[in-house]
Amino acid sequence: MGQISVILTVYNKEDYIENCLASLLNQTYRDFEIILIDDASTDESRAIIQGYTDPRLKIHHLETNVGVAKARNIGIGYASGDYIYFVDGDDYLAPYTLELFIQNIGDSPLIGGSIFKGGKVEISLDIGEDSYNLRELRGGKKVKALRRRSSVNFLIRKDYVEEHDLQFDEQATFYTDLSFSIPAIVNTESIPMITGLPTYLKGECYDPIDHPTLMLHAVEEKLPDLFYIYHKMKLSYGDKKSISRYLDLLLLNYYSRSITNKAAKEPDVLFDHFTSLKNSLSLVAPGRIKRRNIIERREHRLIQKGNKEAVLKSMEFRRSLREWRRAFRKKHLLMRQVYRSFLVKMPIKKRKVLLESFGGKGYSDSPRYIYEELVKSDHKYNYLWVYDKKKKDIPGNPKQVRRLSPAYYYHLATAKYWVSNARMPNFAIKRPETVYLQTWHGTPLKKLAADMKEVRMPGTTTEKYKRNFYKESQKWDYLVSPNDYSTNIFRRAFKFGNEMLDVGYPRNDILYLDDEEKARRQQEIKASIGIPLDKKVILYAPTWRDDEFHGKGKYKFEIKLDLMKMQERLGDEYVIGLRMHYLIADHIDTTGMDDFVYNLSDYGDIAELYLLSDVLITDYSSVFFDFANLRRPILFFTYDIAKYRDSLRGFYMDFENEAPGPLLQTSDAVLDAIENIGRIENDYESKFNAFYDKYCHLDDGHAAQKVINRVFEPEKA
Template sequence: MRVSVVVPFHKGIHYLEDCLESLSKQTIREFEVILVKDRVEEEIDQTVAKFRDKMEIKVVSNEKKSGAAAARNLGIQNSKGDYIYFLDSDDYIQDDTLESLMKKMCDEKADAVYGKTKYTWLNYHNFFITEEAEYEVQEYTGDWKKDLILQRPEFPLITVCNMLVKKGILFDENLQIFSDVPYLSRIVNSSQNIVYCEDAVYIKRRHNDEIQFPSLSYGDRKDYWEQLGQSLLKMQEDVSADVKDSVDKKLFEYLSEKIQNIRQDRAETWQKSIFLNLHLYIKTISEETINGMSKSGRLLARAGKADEISKWKRKAHSIWKKRKLIRVLQDRSYRMQTITHMFFQKFSQKDNWIVFESFLGKNYSDSCKYIYEYLLKHYGDQYKFIWIVNDNSIEIPGNPVRIKRFSFRYYYYITRSKYWVNNMRQPKWFDKRKEQVFLETWHGTPLKKLVFDMDDVFSATPKYKMIVYSQSRNWDYLISDNPFSTEVFQSCFLYDKDKILETGYPRNDILYAPNRDELAASVKAKLGIPKEKKVILYAPTWRDDEFYDQGEYKFQLKLDLKYLREELGQEYMVLLRTHYFIADSIDVTGMEDFVVNVSKYSDIADLYLISDICITDYSSVFFDYANLRRPILFFTYDLEKYRDVLRGFYISIEDDVPGPLLFTNEEIVDAVKNIDKIEEQYRDKYDQFYERFCSFDDGHAAERIVERVFKN
């Protein structure tokens, strides 16, 4: 008994490597791998060569990209095995999956065997060191109709992957997508005994990069609905009644969810691609099946049985309108967005209005603050300034218009103002007017991998990368602090270099201010820190895998403040500054004489000025703090996990950072007590770091930006 594993490949060599590695680790050797190159643009020979001595691999090529069906058929036709197993090149399997399937096939005398699928954002290595909660598992019953069709997350995820089947059946190559459904129906129709194998685990990788890997989101294809209709018609040629009933229910569950997209198609598309193709199939659905559908599914099915396209369109439009109305009534944010599009965009644009927003309206800080203050000082009578700030107690000079984020006035001002200066991404629904100018200051030199430089982002939405891509297309300018950042921003945002302003960060202008010592003294007094005390700033970042919800992260303090107070309390005080994404509040009760929690302090640049030492982990604060040339310590107690599992870095944190990596509280205390030796030890590395990352900062970044964006 020999198995041929068919792996079609088009794009994503880092995914393919995980896939092949999982096959090389299988507990049996009685299998071959048929790797089908489907119009491949990447060089994969070296990757394949690494595994040739571990398993039998045959590489075959399609002359042109022709879809999964043709690629799989080519794999089947070049196979030597008695059984076929399909594995997508961006997925991987557990080490004993093939052995478990083969054993089950023999023991049960089965015609086909299917296994369990787990869904994850993690790569092959990281998946097997995480807790059970890090992935999702579909519930399995042992009833193949439920497991393979009804309980799939959605209709397009009905798949033949993780099935061991007898060789002989081919796919319909006319179907570019949805070819699995008719293939599965033929497998079922020719099988007497289909068995579930719990031990055969297939790991399906979730993705959120529809820009660089568009095949992962084929719902946007122009021929999407035509392909769906053809697939369904092909399926019914040889499908049994019970399978058809299951597919029908899953199909209309899917259609009722996707109705908004259907409704928005043009009339010609309706005529050719949607109605005519689906109508022929819908006519075959029994009343009993229709009665078992949801209300919207029943409405669509009965309308689709009619011979007139207008009836189907009216029902689709009615369902879409009803859902939109419910959302408008229930969702205040959606109501305001609707008002913006329907009402405020009819107003004229104000060319001298500038909106500023820092950290989602939480602060008066960052580069936005210093651009504003330069404009206020030099051109204050030429502009109307609007600040998005949620806390009315925050002091802002110059008496600007103050608005709360997502208030009625917020929508009014962001729609009418010509300029918007922001250090974060704008709301995904924001529709920038043609003459508006969006200045993206960003909020730090990138250390951690961002957006398109990350494999996949498991704490984000499935559409994350598509959303960021769309948002960044509306940035007229993006500020860079150094050549390194310019290169990264081009990569991580897929952004045009010509629109990047290499000016330095305005937020660092204060670090070069001639009166910075006086400013530091006033900040120190404001926080109640004695003049004679030295200050340690501890500014950790969040962990991607520890969160309550999007943008709300957990944080467990690893720095032992009580121990530090015992050892350093006579000479130092600690400023605790957690990241603005961290939802947990750190309790420092009883340590007020040693610790000041400044997590809600508006502008971290003030804290840099009064700090003698900065301790951080993977936060980008050290890039800014380095402008002061003061000591930096790195408390990297979870370095291996953060670097290899969660994010990854753009630089070598072991070789490039201007200070020691410390892993225990004892090491922290020892470094602080010997800070002069640390400074001397890292002097040359600090100089190199400063030249690489701080060379643009000179106290005049805001001036350069204002002259380029607002006055040029």
């Protein structure tokens, strides 16, 4: 049926290339070669590629980086097959893709297929003729083959490429695919297209900040390419009505959205490219301009007159009008538009402090202890605590404001200080006068933010999650760190460049009360919960699993401990408190164990539960870093450690060797350890001490005061 030359270009794709090559080498169609052009990669890509010995893989390493266009042209020159097929190094194919294309190309010079976003696409190996659609694109419909402006997922006869001298324009980077694809579709009468079945899958971008894919680059970087390719293709193929229309809409739509939005924030982007924009728009068919809205039509006339300032004002007005139209669709959108347009322009209240813990879910964690120290020190601020569903019992009688209420938007906009232990809403605008104190909420064991390769959470993608996290972390003025180990991780994972407060966690200050006060508080907490005063307390505080969920924000968790057996053997001496992560939504059934099992998941402050507890059972939750400050025994119930370590998040520390307690695989092993807790303490004494010295060295009971001294204004009203 003919050999296929797969042209694969690679530049710094160490996180993706193995998946890409696996998808190619496991194709059901076997008669192909892979022309791999390593475009002078500087990461581990070259070493990974060199590890392959499949004879179908023909590797060419370039000494200097030449860009994707020239790399592909080089690949075309090396191709010896009857067909050519392009693949990007961060994408992958379904196993049947090449076979499906070669079976359906017939006498056509090329065949194309849809391009899918990977990650959530299910691929079935059981396919038949009714599994996909095959349709012919003719005449003006052929432009539908220019999916995502990409040249990938086309199978093209090599003699057709040679006959029409199809090449990628090496002067362009971001839109170079159109310089190949447009002449490819123009010079054939019809194009068969396979749709309805995943064939080519775009890989997720694992590092959208430091190593974004081409289309994620900034508008100002892409503009020269856009104008250049538009101008060149318009002059060469503008006589084809469908191509002319496609190019005009490409330019006009990019102008209407991307250029307009960018210019509103950075006017210089418009001014720097004004002449190129003017020249390109002069080539747009007049009829196409007439179909734009009245404001945009006026802008085009102003552009041709060279009136830059008037164009910018018109853009700002049009953008604002579009936002307001969208805002009136839903109440929360309207509130956010009022917030963006008016509230953030109101005067900042210099003595106003807005505090929230876990998005308003509690009065707890480091924000609580910073607040209480501020009140105790008689700092005269106006305090506002954010709550999610119901108000909290908070000393000092601060004002409480419900999250996402109209009052919330007002106080968010006008508070001088934000204090939070988790991310604020994406829409929050951090004004220059605002001081944002981020306390975070734990010493990291599991990979965080930019250090995570893939993000497996419902309702988001790796790219979206990391971009949103980066946008958030750039707002932080101060970030609290509990130890040197965390400081190094936070700098990298959060890409945080402002002031790190290496003072320990304010939430741990309570753990450094004197022994008499600790004992008194422990009894008070027991009494408030209803735990018998003569019983010891085991605290079970596991983390959540990223990949176990019902839906967005609703995670599930199955308790693997045999609570009934624990009650039988430990009930005379102990009770057990369950503290499930706030992201876990399942109701926990403790029927029949009311005198032994206490569900403390909704208890306001976990630091008080540490004081309450004599033994901690956890897994990969960061709670053990904090609990270690008490020098009480810790057991690790790690029944799924291989999956969690290798597949889900990965660990920063050498958890299995550094953990200050035993790693236990079964409920019976946990039970045995509790019954022999004295021996466990003796066996792990040296390891516990080393752990304490490394991870608890900054905590001393005064972290909250140290934070206040460095963040808040020293004078009192």
